[in-house]
Structure formats: C-alpha cells, structure tokens
Amino acid sequence: MRYITVEGLDKQFIVRKKREKGVLREKSVIHALQDVSFAVEQGELVGYIGPNGAGKSTTVKILSGILTPDGGMVDIGGRVPWKERKEHVRHIGVVFGQRSQLWWDVPILDSYSLLKDIYRVPENEYQRRLTQLTDALQLGDFLRTPLRLLSLGQRMRAELCGSLLHGPELLFLDEPTIGLDAVSKLALRDFLKEENARNGTTILLTTHDMEDIAALCPRVMVLGHGKKLYDGALPELLSRYDTQRILTVRYEDGAALPELPDSCAVTREAEEIKIIYAPDTMPTAHLISLLQSAGTIRELTAQPQNIDHLIAAMYREMDL
Amino acid sequence: MDTIKLYFRSMGMLLKSQLQYPASFFMQTLAQLVMEGGEMLAVILIVDRFGQLGHWMPGDLFFFFGMMSVTFYMTEIFGRGVTGNFPSLVRTGQLDTLLLRPRGVLTQVLCSAIDPRRITCIAVGVTALIIGSNMSQVQWTVLKALALAESILLGMLLVLGLFLIEAVFCIHSVKSVELVNAITYGGRSACQYPIDIFPRPLRVLFTVIAPFALTLHVPAAYILSKPLYGWPDWTAFVTPLAGAVLFGIMYLVFQKAMQFYRSTGS
Numbered sequence: 001m002r003y004i005t006v007e008g009l010d011k012q013f014i015v016r017k018k019r020e021k022g023v024l025r026e027k028s029v030i031h032a033l034q035d036v037s038f039a040v041e042q043g044e045l046v047g048y049i050g051p052n053g054a055g056k057s058t059t060v061k062i063l064s065g066i067l068t069p070d071g072g073m074v075d076i077g078g079r080v081p082w083k084e085r086k087e088h089v090r091h092i093g094v095v096f097g098q099r100s101q102l103w104w105d106v107p108i109l110d111s112y113s114l115l116k117d118i119y120r121v122p123e124n125e126y127q128r129r130l131t132q133l134t135d136a137l138q139l140g141d142f143l144r145t146p147l148r149l150l151s152l153g154q155r156m157r158a159e160l161c162g163s164l165l166h167g168p169e170l171l172f173l174d175e176p177t178i179g180l181d182a183v184s185k186l187a188l189r190d191f192l193k194e195e196n197a198r199n200g201t202t203i204l205l206t207t208h209d210m211e212d213i214a215a216l217c218p219r220v221m222v223l224g225h226g227k228k229l230y231d232g233a234l235p236e237l238l239s240r241y242d243t244q245r246i247l248t249v250r251y252e253d254g255a256a257l258p259e260l261p262d263s264c265a266v267t268r269e270a271e272e273i274k275i276i277y278a279p280d281t282m283p284t285a286h287l288i289s290l291l292q293s294a295g296t297i298r299e300l301t302a303q304p305q306n307i308d309h310l311i312a313a314m315y316r317e318m319d320l
Numbered sequence: 321m322d323t324i325k326l327y328f329r330s331m332g333m334l335l336k337s338q339l340q341y342p343a344s345f346f347m348q349t350l351a352q353l354v355m356e357g358g359e360m361l362a363v364i365l366i367v368d369r370f371g372q373l374g375h376w377m378p379g380d381l382f383f384f385f386g387m388m389s390v391t392f393y394m395t396e397i398f399g400r401g402v403t404g405n406f407p408s409l410v411r412t413g414q415l416d417t418l419l420l421r422p423r424g425v426l427t428q429v430l431c432s433a434i435d436p437r438r439i440t441c442i443a444v445g446v447t448a449l450i451i452g453s454n455m456s457q458v459q460w461t462v463l464k465a466l467a468l469a470e471s472i473l474l475g476m477l478l479v480l481g482l483f484l485i486e487a488v489f490c491i492h493s494v495k496s497v498e499l500v501n502a503i504t505y506g507g508r509s510a511c512q513y514p515i516d517i518f519p520r521p522l523r524v525l526f527t528v529i530a531p532f533a534l535t536l537h538v539p540a541a542y543i544l545s546k547p548l549y550g551w552p553d554w555t556a557f558v559t560p561l562a563g564a565v566l567f568g569i570m571y572l573v574f575q576k577a578m579q580f581y582r583s584t585g586s
Contacts, residue, residue: 013582066419068579090422101417105337114333117326118421118428146340 003170003202004040004063009033009072011058011226032058033069034226042169043200045192047217047234049207051315055226056206060172063204064094077169090119093163097175100155101162102147108158109143112165119166126165133161136191153184160188164195171195173205177212189215210307224318241310241317245284247275249291250299258294260287276305323427330431331398338436345437353440356393359512360385360444376514379455380544382448387468387540388512388532389445391475393438399480400433402426403504406487415581425578426571429487456544464543467556471539478535478563482507484570488577503530511536516548531566534559 011033016025033055040046050056061067063074065081065088074081079088095101102111116126134140137157142150150158156176163171173192177185193216195201205217213220213234220237222230230237250271257273260266264287265276277287284302291297338345363385367378376384396403406429409415418428458464486500503525511532515523527533533548541548542556 061416064420066416067582085419086422086424089420092420094420096416099413099417101420103333103337105340106333110333110336114326114329117329118423120322120422 001042002039003042003044003077004038004204005073005075006039006063007037007073009036009059009062009074010070011055011062011067012070031226033062036072036223036226036228038221038228038231040202040204042202043196044219045196045203045205045217047205047207047213047220048223049210049213049220049311050223050229054223056223057174058226059223060094060174060204060206064092064172065089090166091168092170092172093166093168094172095156095159095163095174095176097156097173097178100147101159104148105146107144107146108139108150108162111147112162115162115165121166125167129165129167130161133164136194137161138187153180156180156184156188157191160191164201167199168201170202170204173203173207175207175209176205177207177209185209185212192216210311214307222314222318224315229318237314238307238310241313242305243278243280244276244305244309245279246303246305247277247284247287247291248299248301248303249273249275249297251294252296252298256294258290260290323423326423327427327431331434334432334434335436338434349437349440352437353444356389356441356444359389359509360448363448363512373514373517375546376517377456379452379457380546381452381513383452383456383458383544384514384537384540385512386445386447386449386452387471387475387536388508389448390442391472391536392479392508393441393445394472395476395479396438397435397442399430399476399483400435401429401431402480402487403483404435405429405433406483407490410490419581426574458543459545467539467542470557471536471560474560474563475532475535476563477567478531479504479508481563481567481570482530484567484574488570488573491577491581507532514541514548531559531562534562536560 010031013030013032015028015030017028036055036059048056048059058067062069063076063081065085068082076088077091079091081088102108103114112130115121116123121129134143137160139154139157139161142154142158147155147158160176176192177188180188189212192203192205196203203216205212207213218233220230220232220234221228222237250273257266257268260275261282263278263281267274275287288300291300363381366373367381372378373381401409409418409429409432414432415425415429418425418432421428452458453460482500482504486504489500507526507530510518510522511526515526515533515537518526523533538548538551538559539556542553547553547556
C-alpha cells in the first residue's frame with residue numbers, strides 16, 4: 001500500500017546577506033528543493049542521502065509538517081502535513097540526531113509520562129509500549145536518570161523510545177547515528193530493523209553514514225542541490241562508481257617498487273605500499289605479475305574501494 | 321480541561337528541573353527581591369520627596385505600584401514561555417520540536433517554561449498593595465475585590481498579548497526585537513504610576529496601543545474611590561476587557577505568523 005506520495009515539491013529560502021560595502025543587505029534566493037517527487041510504500045525502509053545542504057532536512061521538515069512548501073503536493077496516509085499538522089504528527093515520530101526532544105533536567109521516565117499526556121496515549125497502551133521499548137532499547141537501568149547525565153549513545157536510545165511511545169506509523173530519523181560508538185550504532189540498527197519488521201513502521205532515514213544505509217535500507221534516494229538524482233537500490237548505485245580496487249603489498253627486505261603505468265595511484269607508508277587501480281584498464285593478474293617481478297612478496301591484500309569514497313566519487317561526478 | 325492538566329503537569333516538571341540547582345535558584349530569587357525592592361524604593365523616594373503626585377496620595381501610589389507588580393510578575397511566572405523563552409526557542413530550533421507534537425503551538429510554548437524566581441517580586445507587590453490599601457483606607461467590598469481580580473487576570477492577558485508582538489517579529493527575523501520592550505517592560509515601569517500624570521502622547525500610547533490604563537488604572541482608581549477622569553463605576557469592570565481583546569488579536573496574528581515560520585539549521 002502506498003503511504004507517502006510527494007509530487008513536484010518546491011521550497012525556496014530568501015537569504016539576506018550583508019554586502020561587502022555599505023549597510024544595505026542583498027537578497028538572494030536559495031532553491032532548497034526543486035521539483036522533488038517520490039513515493040514510499042507502507043513498511044518500507046528508505047535511506048535519504050546527499051551532501052550537506054542538499055535539502056534532506058528541508059524535505060523531512062516539510063513531510064513532518066514543520067515547514068510549508070512553496071509548491072507541490074504531499075500526501076501521507078491521506079493527510080497533507082502542513083494543513084493538518086496536529087492530526088498528522090499524531091501518526092509520526094521524528095528523531096533529530098542533534099536536537100533533543102526530551103526534557104534536559106528530569107528523569108527520562110518523567111519525560112515519557114508527559115509525552116503520554118501530550119499525545120493522549122491511553123494508560124494501558126502506554127505501559128505496554130514502554131515495557132516493549134525499554135526492553136528492546138535496554139533503557140531499564142537509567143529510566144530514573146536525568147537526560148543530561150546520560151552518555152550520547154544512551155541519550156539516542158532514550159530519544160528513540162520517546163519518539164515511538166505513541167506508536168507512529170512513520171518514523172523520520174535525521175542522522176540518528178551521529179557521534180555514536182560502534183556498539184551503539186550496531187544496536188541501534190538492529191533495533192530499527194526489528195521495529196520495522198514487528199510493527200510495520202515505515203522509516204525514512206537521512207544520514208551521512210553509508211554503513212547505516214547499507215545495513216538498513218534496501219532503497220536509497222540521492223538528493224543534490226535540491227533535486228532528486230537517484231532512486232533505487234544501493235548496490236546498483238554503487239556499482240556505477242565501484243570501478244576501483246585497492247591492492248596493498250609488502251615485500252621481503254623492502255625491495256624496490258617496479259615501474260607501474262600512470263593509471264595506478266601509488267602511496268607508500270613505511271613498508272606498506274598501497275596501489276589504487278581500475279581493473280578495467282589494468283587487469284589484476286597483470287598487476288600482480290608486475291609486482292612479483294620486482295621481488296619476493298611477503299603480504300598481499302586486495303579490497304574494494306571504501307563506500308565513502310564511492311559516494312564522494314558520485315557527488316563529484318554529479319557536480320555536487 | 322485536558323490542556324489545563326497538561327499545563328500544570330508541565331509546570332510541575334519544570335519546577336522540579338529548576339530545583340535541581342538549588343543554590344542558583346536561591347541566589348536568583350534573592351536577586352529578584354533586590355531588583356523589585358529597588359523599584360519600590362523609587363516610589364518610596366517620590367512619596368518622601370513630593371508627598372503626593374497630582375491628586376494621588378502616597379497610599380494610592382503604593383497601590384498602583386502593587387497592582388502592576390502582581391500583574392506583570394504573575395505573567396512572568398506563568399507565561400515565561402512567551403515573555404522570556406520564545407526568541408531562544410526560535411533561534412535554537414527548539415520550536416521545531418514543539419511543532420512535532422499534536423498540540424497547539426502557543427499551548428506548548430506556555431508549557432515550555434516557568435519562572436518561579438519572580439515569586440519575590442510578587443511578595444514585594446503584595447506588600448505594596450497592603451500598605452497602599454491601609455494608607456488610603458480603602459473600604460473593601462465584594463465588588464472591589466472582584467474588580468481587583470479581574471484587573472489582574474485581564475492585565476496578565478494584556479502583558480502576554482504585548483509579548484506576542486515580539487514573538488511575531490521573532491518568527492520572521494529569528495531575532496528578538498528590542499523595540500517592543502518599550503511597551504512591555506517600558507509599559508510596566510511607566511504604568512506603575514497613575515496614567516493621568518503623563519503627557520498626552522504617553523497617555524494615548526498606554527490607552528490605545530498598550531492599554532494598561534484600561535486594564536489597570538481604571539479599576540485601581542475605582543477601588544481607591546477616585547474614579548479616573550470621573551468615569552462611572554461600572555467602567556472599572558468593562559475597560560479591562562481591552563486586555564482580552566488585545567490578546568485575542570495577537571493570538572490570531574501569531575497563528576497566522578506561524579505559517580511563515582522557516583525554521584533554522586538542519
């Protein structure tokens with residue numbers, strides 16, 4: 001079932017900048033979003049990526065009813081977010097990675113209890129949800145601790161619990177793993193997968209962490225300069241840019257490196273020699289035989305290009 | 321009913337968070353006492369130097385001062401979200417968070433802050449009211465008590481309404497506009513003295529634009545049995561409605577302005 005329909009979304013911001021001379025200010029128009037359209041099915045997990053300033057947060061703010069767009073149409077579960085804000089936000093949850101929604105100085109349990117009143121969640125429903133979420137997010141030990149005393153990872157879990165207490169059908173996550181350690185990140189991803197599978201919650205995730213996307217989102221949308229540039233599976237997107245491999249070599253007694261064609265980028269760190277090459281132009285077998293002719297290889301590893309490099313290459317090609 | 325319950329629950333929680341820092345809370349409350357005590361000292365000095373202002377006797381002056389203090393600082397305690405916090409809600413983007421919840425924005429702004437430190441200011445105000453009432457030998461009747469309660473309640477709406485003007489500017493420019501302070505804090509400082517001692521432009525300002533004269537001076541003069549401009553007694557119950565009217569208008573303007581809210585950062 002289709003849950004989100006977005007058609008021809010436009011949003012502009014007028015920015016007043018001070019001129020270099022004089023006191024008058026110059027007006028300039030920034031097109032935060034231009035003709036963005038997409039559709040999301042109920043229960044889908046969608047990643048939304050793009051460089052800083054691409055318009056990701058603006059999209060989330062429009063879809064969650066905070067901002068009114070300048071043009072275009074949005075339908076989420078039969079509602080227009082900015083026209084029926086109160087009715088709409090009852091059905092959605094939002095987590096901003098850099099902005100807290102809970103009260104800073106009180107135990108998080110008190111925050112939850114107030115959220116229960118704000119969302120008018122019935123008491124038994126609230127208790128059921130709270131038990132479920134505190135178990136899944138392992139919040140039990142610090143329910144009575146004020147938010148300000150929690151670590152970043154604990155705080156993110158607490159925020160997530162707060163945004164899911166009213167059982168939203170749709171969850172927006174704006175950089176949820178920012179600043180988290182590896183363990184917290186993995187736990188968070190597992191939780192989101194489970195929440196999605198168990199309650200059929202539709203999740204829209206914006207992030208700069210490509211591992212998040214790879215682990216969670218079968219589908220990814222790329223946004224740049226306010227326009228949608230790609231919409232589809234992540235592996236497919238990456239395969240277009242995944243043209244390079246990295247070969248790391250160590251020689252016995254530091255033998256000299258052989259002459260290599262210019263298409264291979266070589267960096268050297270102590271004993272370790274790193275070669276970035278494109279298998280299309282320089283077949284791997286050929287490269288290895290070249291390397292072998294120079295001396296005895298002690299160690300050799302081959303690996304694909306890091307996912308962040310691929311994204312950077314993509315942004316570069318799309319001129320972002 | 322549900323909204324009022326939510327408001328008081330929020331207030332309870334905010335109070336709890338403020339008491340997390342007891343020393344700071346105590347010091348700030350003390351500072352407020354010194355500040356408002358200083359304001360009252362000004363009235364004492366005027367009384368001491370001039371004896372009276374026009375036909376207003378010392379007791380009357382204390383009474384006016386007391387009514388203004390109680391009205392203004394009750395608003396600051398219970399309406400802190402609007403009178404103090406709004407600009408920072410906009411600037412830090414915390415307003416976004418409020419928009420994500422299924423409640424009215426103004427309700428949530430009011431639920432977002434409380435300023436219990438002002439309790440000492442109210443104590444000063446109440447003291448001034450009692451001193452004034454005794455010195456001017458006010459003959460209290462049920463009607464006069466009602467007029468006092470009405471004046472304070474509607475005066476609070478007036479103060480909230482005036483601060484909403486600042487909030488509306490703030491939504492547009494993401495900065496607070498100090499100019500509006502001229503009629504909010506300025507209004508408080510000026511209108512703690514009876515309106516008819518001021519020159520005409522100021523009288524017009526505080527009758528038509530920021531109608532403290534209507535919410536406060538008319539009923540206060542009635543209670544003191546010295547009707548302002550010789551107006552009949554019933555006016556003391558009607559003119560304070562100006563506070564509700566101003567609040568109503570500003571409420572609508574505020575709702576309209578929120579449609580143009582543009583949020584900050586990412």
